[in-house]
Amino acid sequence: MARAAAGKHRKSTKFVFVCVGLLGAALITDLLWASSSSSTTFIPYKSSGTMMSWPPPESSSDSFLRNHSARGVTDKDKKDGIHGRILSKTFADLPGPELKWEKMTESPVPRLDGAAVQIKDQLFVFAGYGTIDLVHSHVDIYNFTSNTWGGRFDMPKEMAHSHLGMVTDGRYIYIVTGQYGPQCRGPTAHTFVLDTKTKKWQDMPPLPIPRYAPATQLWRGRLHVMGGSKEDRYTPGVDHWSIAVKDGKVLEKEWQVEMPIPRGGPHRACIVAGDRLYMLGGQEGDFMAKPNSPIFKCSRRNEVVYSDVYMLDDEMNWKVLPPMPKPDSHIEFAWVVVNNSIVIAGGTTDKHPDTKKMILVGEVFQFQLDTLKWSVVGKLPYRVKTTLVGFWDGWLYFTSGQRDRGPDDPTPKKVIGEMWRTKLSLPLS
Structure with missing residues (x-):
């Protein structure tokens, strides 16, 4: 009898403990729910580096x-x-005035990751992917005066087909490194100079190490090559080399090592204006070749797009300037200098926070060099990356690249060869 009573007492005590435990768990759950319901959900601004000395963008x-x-x-x-x-689905689109765009004669071929430089009223358009399995190895020329394409000629067989570094002095075009072949093949260190009057090519000393899409500019008599992606196509490079050039001739036998750039990576704009060298936007990371793939099939990796803006000063030190209105990459040939302003069209920004897909940019940005202020001065007819931009007689032109899937879907789809223009009137500081 005593054992039976004791057993009943133990069961009763156990039951009480279980009830108390369940009640406690319910109270804790209620408190946690109340806490999460009353908190504000937000997407934090991510600073692109400790060097940032200006207020972050919106x-x-x-x-x-x-x-x-x-x-x-x-x-x-x-x-x-x-x-x-x-x-x-239109994540990160910024408001801006609508521009009246006019469709011009389409490029002879569609291009992605091609290159272009403008000399007077001509836009020289180089290489690029036609499809992921097809690359171009020729140059097309667009004449802004007649608004026609023509003058096609071939590139050297050893020259890269995409992710090129390129700049002109007004007659000669200097071409460095880049990816050789389709898919995600390896880079080449070959460099060339083109005389645009005679259409003749000459070799230059190879870059010390091959790079994908390095920032490239002529500044104070030297050809500067900076950053890009390393040989694996993914790891950011911060190297900075220069070599003296004049009138299409290389005046030194070797590249000189310069001050490394603050942040490495490909697909950024590199501009000289007012005797100052600027670097804008870009990214860290890129597609890589699949391991053991016989065709170097592209495989996506994580990418970080940034809004950083740097300027190289007289002491060859990098100065941090106000960042772009939003992170922007794939803009290496998507810029022009107009009225003491840098104008940039399209690109890619941060991936969608939910779908993780690449998001294209459809804004036209202006950076006023005297006030160092950014603004959105217009919208493109669609979002587009790696587009090729020119400016002539008050008209802003763009051609080629990869456009979005439509107004409500900013992810990339079709590689294009379309040419568009709009009359550009920039607000002055």
């Missing part, structure tokens, strides 16, 4: 909120599955 969350207030939330928008936050 955060992605601000862009997101304004975007929704402007167009409303639709069935096409997606939830992140965690906080119930709704994310627009």
Whole structure:
């Protein structure tokens, strides 16, 4: 009898403990729910480096909120599955004036990751992918005066087909390194100079190490090559080399090592204006070849797009300037200098926070060099990356690249050869 009573007592005590435990768990769950419900969901601004000395641009969350207030939330928008936050498929689009675009004669071939330089009223357009398995090995020329294409000629057989570094002095075009072949093949260190009057090519000393899409410019009598991706196509390079050149001739036997750039990587704009050298945007990381793939098939890796702007000063030190309105990459030939301003068209920005897909840029940005202020001065007819830009007689032109899937889908789709122009009127400081 005593054992039976004791057993009943133990069962009763156990039951009480279980009830207390369940009640405690319910209270804790309720407190946690209340805490998470009352907190504010946001997308933090990520600084692109400790050197940033200016206020950050408008955060992605601000862009997101304004975007929704402007167009409303639709069935096409997606939830992140965690906080119930709704994310627009047009993530990070910035407001800007509409421009009147006119469609011109299309390029003879579509191009992705090609290159272009403007000399007076001619735009020399080089190489690029036609498809992921096809690369071009010739030059097409667009004449802004007659608005026609013509003058096609071949590139040297050893010259890279994409991710080139390129710049002109007004007659000669200097071409360095880049990717040789389709898919995600390796880089070449070959360098060349083209005389645009005679259409003759000459070799230059090879770059010390091959690079993909390095920033390239002529500054104070020297050809500067900076950054890009290393031989694996992914790792950012911070190397900076220069060599003396004049009138298409190389005046030194070897490349000189210069001050490394603050942040490495490919697909950035590199510009000389007012005797100052600027580097804008770009990214770290890129597609890589699949291991053991006999055709070097491209495989996507993580990429970090940034909005950093740097200027090389008289002491050959890098100075940090106000960042771009949003991170922007694939803009190496998507710029012109107009009225003491740098104008940049399109590109790619941060990947979509929900789908993780690449997001293209459809804005036209202006950077005023006297005030160091950024603004959105217009919208392209669609979002596009690695487009090739020129400016003539008040008209802003762009051609080639890879465009979006439509107004509500900013992910990349079709490689294009279209040529567009708009009359550009820039606000002055």
